[in-house]
Amino acid sequence: MTTLATSDVHAALGRAAEQLLQAAGPDGIVSRKDVRAKLLSLEGTERDLVDMLYRFIDRRDAARSARMTKSDIDAALVHIRTELVDRHDLDNNGLSEDEVARMSDLGKLAVALARTLKAATAPTGEALAQKIGELAKGLFFDGYYGTEGGAPVASFHAAAKLDQLSPDAFRATLGLTDRPEHEIRRFQPADPALQAFIHVHWDMPEMESVEELVRFMKANLREITAAILGRDDPEFGAEHPLYLVGLDAAGNLVGLKTAVIWT
Structure with missing residues (x-):
């Protein structure tokens, strides 16, 4: 929200x-x-x-x-x-x-x-994603969803005109297929993951940067959602894309892209 x-x-x-x-x-x-x-x-x-x-x-x-x-x-x-x-x-x-x-x-x-x-x-689309990318520079995601290693975070933007962010809307916007690597493993409110994102930087120089990034995302995005892709099967690798994304004022999909590692 x-x-x-x-x-x-x-x-x-x-x-x-x-x-x-x-x-x-x-x-x-x-x-x-x-x-x-x-x-x-x-x-x-x-x-x-x-x-x-x-x-x-x-x-x-x-x-x-x-x-x-x-x-x-x-x-x-x-x-x-x-x-x-x-x-x-x-x-x-x-x-x-x-x-x-x-x-x-x-x-x-x-x-x-x-x-x-x-x-x-308010900034939307690419301009909003660019600002998120600036705030996310040098940060990493770790400590949640059972990930076994930290992964860098980067801004993400996909043009759309969505009223609501549902699994079907997410799938269509990203052009996901029925292939196992595109299977949506998690699709849930992102706030717990964002709080863990802050916590893992506790007592680090980047702590204030993470807090500012999360505040900025919450102020400019609605329905912020965590989505993890890829079937949990060693055959398809240990790294799974993680999207922490929401809808901007124009209905674009904007936020962060990172990964979780399941071995």
Whole structure:
């Protein structure tokens, strides 16, 4: 699952607040009439968030439908960012899907807009794979799936337009055949393998690099999956390709390619 930095959600809320401020007249006061006019110029999630933010701030005021000022908006933003966003990031490493599911409707709308804005500017495809490759330079995979030796990791990218990452979608994207070396031996969520990837570099100079790489992948990929290919048979060799890949904002298959060794 793709995690989302709370700073991205803060930025989305700030953008919605700026729309309210822009709706104000020369006196700097935002009235209900001002907001109705502003909403006509907005679309989709942004329109919904601005509308809900206005209503949230209006409810905080003792006098409902009172005209609001910049100080009202700023005070509400502090509360929303702290209580409705940050407190849901339980492990302080970005908002997961489970954490977002527990948020209020206002928080969820802010997350939706943040994701839309990020998707419009986030690297995808080859550019994303290149950045992953830079972060992965000099790292190796070991200590999981019973592998008996470390293997270097490299970036991986396959152009696609996938909505979901399933074994069939993975097979079709890579052009896998029915040959034994293309048999999918494992296809499961990659988080345990990624945590082991971090752990095996514990107390090494590369530790921070691995953590940064995993954070970057989780921030830019969804449905990150571990897939191991090749029938477990000495006849076909001991080294089996391991893919730690997910879907980028455009539906491409991007991530890491390495190997496990079973003798």
